[in-house]
Amino acid sequence: GQNIDQPTEMTATEGAIVQINCTYQTSGFNGLFWYQQHAGEAPTFLSYNVLDGLEEKGRFSSFLSRSKGYSYLLLKELQMKDSASYLCAVCDLRNKLVFGAGTILRVKS
Amino acid sequence: DTEVTQTPKHLVMGMTNKKSLKCEQHMGHRAMYWYKQKAKKPPELMFVYSYEKLSINESVPSRFSPECPNSSLLNLHLHALQPEDSALYLCASSQEGGGGEGTQYFGPGTRLLVL
Numbered sequence: 001g002q003n004i005d006q007p008t009e010m011t012a013t014e015g016a017i018v019q020i021n022c023t024y025q026t027s028g029f030n031g032l033f034w035y036q037q038h039a040g041e042a043p044t045f046l047s048y049n050v051l052d053g054l055e056e057k058g059r060f061s062s063f064l065s066r067s068k069g070y071s072y073l074l075l076k077e078l079q080m081k082d083s084a085s086y087l088c089a090v091c092d093l094r095n096k097l098v099f100g101a102g103t104i105l106r107v108k109s
Numbered sequence: 110d111t112e113v114t115q116t117p118k119h120l121v122m123g124m125t126n127k128k129s130l131k132c133e134q135h136m137g138h139r140a141m142y143w144y145k146q147k148a149k150k151p152p153e154l155m156f157v158y159s160y161e162k163l164s165i166n167e168s169v170p171s172r173f174s175p176e177c178p179n180s181s182l183l184n185l186h187l188h189a190l191q192p193e194d195s196a197l198y199l200c201a202s203s204q205e206g207g208g209g210e211g212t213q214y215f216g217p218g219t220r221l222l223v224l
């Protein structure tokens with residue numbers, strides 16, 4: 001089976017840095033994805049990790065530790081438009097994505 | 110171009126109606142997906158098509174019937190739905206292959222209300 005945990009909600013201030021954690025237990029692992037989803041819109045792809053370490057993409061970075069079943073998404077220089085739900089998703093050996101429940105991030109001024 | 114299009118954007122239907130949702134992509138992707146998403150919940154996989162053949166059916170009730178007419182199109186036929194089927198229906202596509210090559214790109218969704 002699969003189990004993916006992430007915090008339900010987080011609040012951070014504009015211009016700050018926020019880290020959204022994700023822990024997972026899966027029977028097969030073929031990478032971990034982060035998606036951003038604004039209310040009423042489709043999820044948009046942010047990052048992919050399959051090897052341990054940090055992947056950096058502009059203001060967003062994602063980290064993976066396979067031995068710990070742990071990932072985080074780091075958002076720097078927060079902007080109001082970053083207020084959204086952030087979904088952690090594990091890809092299993094059938095290339096099926098299993099999503100966590102999502103973390104609602106609220107950015108305040 | 111990472112665009113997946115879906116029509117209609119909104120749909121209201123009665124429990125005796127038959128309707129279809131449509132999805133299209135022109136990225137040359139050979140895998141296409143249907144997801145259902147309820148409010149404040151993550152997307153739940155319904156069906157996967159790989160090279161136009163159904164490869165995964167997540168025990169979805171038969172009132173939902175997928176169809177893949179060609180490599181660019183994916184339909185979801187709806188019949189005799191229940192009010193609890195009201196949700197956002199998302200289509201996605203990806204390259205065939207695992208991991209990063211198989212990154213799924215989502216369409217904007219169809220918001221369905223069953224009365």
